[in-house]
Amino acid sequence: MIEAERRLLANALLDFSNERFVLLSESCIPLFNFSTIYTYLMNSTKTFVEAYDLLGLVGRGRYSPKMMPLVKLSQWRKGSQWFQIDRELAVEIVSDKLYYMVFKKYCNPDCYSDEHYLPTLVSIKFWKRNSNRTLTWVDWSRGGPHPSRYIRTDVTIDFLKYLRHGTTCEYNGHNTNICHLFARKFTTHALDRLMRFAPKIMQFN
Numbered sequence: 001m002i003e004a005e006r007r008l009l010a011n012a013l014l015d016f017s018n019e020r021f022v023l024l025s026e027s028c029i030p031l032f033n034f035s036t037i038y039t040y041l042m043n044s045t046k047t048f049v050e051a052y053d054l055l056g057l058v059g060r061g062r063y064s065p066k067m068m069p070l071v072k073l074s075q076w077r078k079g080s081q082w083f084q085i086d087r088e089l090a091v092e093i094v095s096d097k098l099y100y101m102v103f104k105k106y107c108n109p110d111c112y113s114d115e116h117y118l119p120t121l122v123s124i125k126f127w128k129r130n131s132n133r134t135l136t137w138v139d140w141s142r143g144g145p146h147p148s149r150y151i152r153t154d155v156t157i158d159f160l161k162y163l164r165h166g167t168t169c170e171y172n173g174h175n176t177n178i179c180h181l182f183a184r185k186f187t188t189h190a191l192d193r194l195m196r197f198a199p200k201i202m203q204f205n
Contacts, residue, residue, distance in 0.1 A: 001114040010094045027185040046131040050079035051119035062111040079119035082136035137180035149185045155193040
């Protein structure tokens with residue numbers, strides 16, 4: 001998974017006009033129109049890689065002591081794989097051999113690199129420029145190994161308004177209620193209602 005992400009970044013870096021890089025899945029939707037998303041990303045002084053220290057089996061329990069001394073348990077982080085980064089960090093990720101090889105060797109079966117490699121790498125080396133959050137909204141409240149999935153009947157005006165402005169966070173040193181630019185997991189069955197509400201709620205043209 002990490003090798004695939006690095007290849008995507010490497011190919012995107014070949015275009016020198018690309019300054020921001022966003023990883024999305026086929027089940028992600030935009031919550032705002034293009035100009036709003038573009039302005040938010042380009043004006044940000046931070047990168048957006050979620051990283052937090054989680055106790056228990058799915059957090060610190062996935063750490064291997066064999067990663068020492070390069071990665072200590074106290075440095076081990078978990079987070080969403082759905083990142084939003086700048087060109088400088090993208091270059092660092094693609095060119096990293098040291099941490100990548102440690103994860104490739106010791107983060108296996110019960111350890112999921114896509115949930116730990118970037119959060120750990122960024123927290124160790126680039127934490128000053130990172131926000132420690134993702135711009136992609138996802139709901140894990142129902143429990144289980146996968147986040148909540150949304151079908152046609154889940155898509156309502158109130159729900160979309162909540163996704164757009166229902167939380168608060170920090171952006172460039174100021175509080176804001178625009179914390180997520182994207183959301184997942186939406187099925188193809190939700191597309192017709194999303195298309196119906198998009199012009200009114202999200203100001204799509």
